[in-house]
Ligand SMILES: *[C@@H]1O[C@H](CO)[C@@H](O)[C@H](O)[C@H]1NC(C)=O
Ligand SMILES: *[C@@H]1O[C@H](CO)[C@@H](O)[C@H](O)[C@H]1NC(C)=O
Ligand SMILES: *[C@@H]1O[C@H](CO)[C@@H](O)[C@H](O)[C@H]1NC(C)=O
């Protein structure tokens with residue numbers, strides 16, 4: 001080390017800097033992994049493939065807990081500490097740290113009942129739409145319809161999407177349509193939130209609201225209601241993508257991928273294989289064996305963003321009459337797909353769907369389809385930069401130079 005500080009050695013330092021970058025990245029990755037590994041879990045029968053899958057699920061768990069409030073999927077009490085708080089007093093609203101709370105609009109007041117609650121949701125059931133856009137999709141016949149689940153009081157996130165990737169249409173001459181999926185806000189401010197939602201619907205005509213309680217545990221209901229809606233009101237579209245509010249979506253690449261994709265029995269996204277069923281009652285994704293006996297889930301596409309051909313919604317809602325509705329929505333779709341005997345398809349590239357947020361880079365983002373984003377990224381600013389004219393990538397050499405430490 002000291003050697004390199006010597007004057008006259010700067011050339012050497014420069015030559016080594018690329019290796020140094022690599023070593024530093026390795027060290028950080030290593031630290032990150034070690035931080036997340038539960039050695040206990042690893043010990044019994046170590047198998048590299050399983051290990052990678054478990055790690056990816058663990059990283060996902062860790063990351064999801066940071067995506068607080070970002071979507072309806074992750075209401076106030078979704079991190080372990082608040083979940084624990086709640087077990088002490090299930091009737092009180094979770095005490096949310098105000099620092100995180102301030103980053104977004106007021107959090108939903110519906111308590112997340114875990115882990116004592118039920119692992120099945122009230123579906124099928126006779127839900128009906130309070131706000132609907134029954135003709136919009138059938139009239140405009142989009143190629144892809146983007147369906148975004150979001151809590152009713154999360155207007156801020158809806159506006160960001162309307163101002164960013166939700167505004168893209170047509171793309172490659174294909175129509176793209178955006179809708180938000182809402183349940184009912186319950187608890188404090190119930191009426192006020194509903195009035196605001198009605199007003200917003202008049203302004204934008206892109207809200208679909210159904211009469212089930214909007215909370216994390218009911219996400220499966222939201223997804224199934226989405227499938228009912230697609231069957232009833234959007235069957236002339238070719239594909240639907242369900243995508244979370246805190247995602248970055250490269251609509252051009254999505255459409256481009258779908259133009260070459262199968263037209264039926266097609267579901268893609270970030271496909272998990274052999275994911276382990278969580279048997280630790282403190283896990284956010286705990287499922288007891290009496291609800292689901294196998295130790296692994298069938299193949300399923302992670303809920304952050306998945307794509308369906310429009311023949312599937314009807315088949316999936318029919319299948320739901322034969323498969324108990326578990327509260328983990330993406331897993332449930334996996335179970336339904338298994339029932340139908342249609343495994344989800346991997347995307348043409350592994351580099352399309354990102355679980356762990358990618359740091360914004362114009363060149364990098366021009367090659368992906370969807371990635372989660374960190375809660376404090378300014379997605380409108382990223383979008384402005386992404387959409388500005390000019391090439392996405394510099395020549396390879398320049399790009400590498402820019403990436404030097
Ligand atoms: C739970 O919270 C409610 C409302 O805040 C309170 O009235 C009640 O006494 C609490 N119960 C326990 C066991 O702490
Ligand atoms: C949160 O926001 C409120 C009002 O918007 C403000 O008064 C308060 O200081 C903020 N708290 C933090 C921790 O930033
Ligand atoms: C989910 O929605 C149903 C229908 O509105 C409701 O009965 C149930 O209590 C909700 N679940 C939770 C955990 O709030």
Ligand SMILES: *[C@@H]1O[C@H](CO)[C@@H](O)[C@H](O)[C@H]1NC(C)=O
Pocket residue numbers: 260261262345
């Ligand atoms: C399309 O479907 C056929 C038959 O199901 C399958 O063999 C093929 O691999 C699929 N192609 C793509 C791109 O998914």
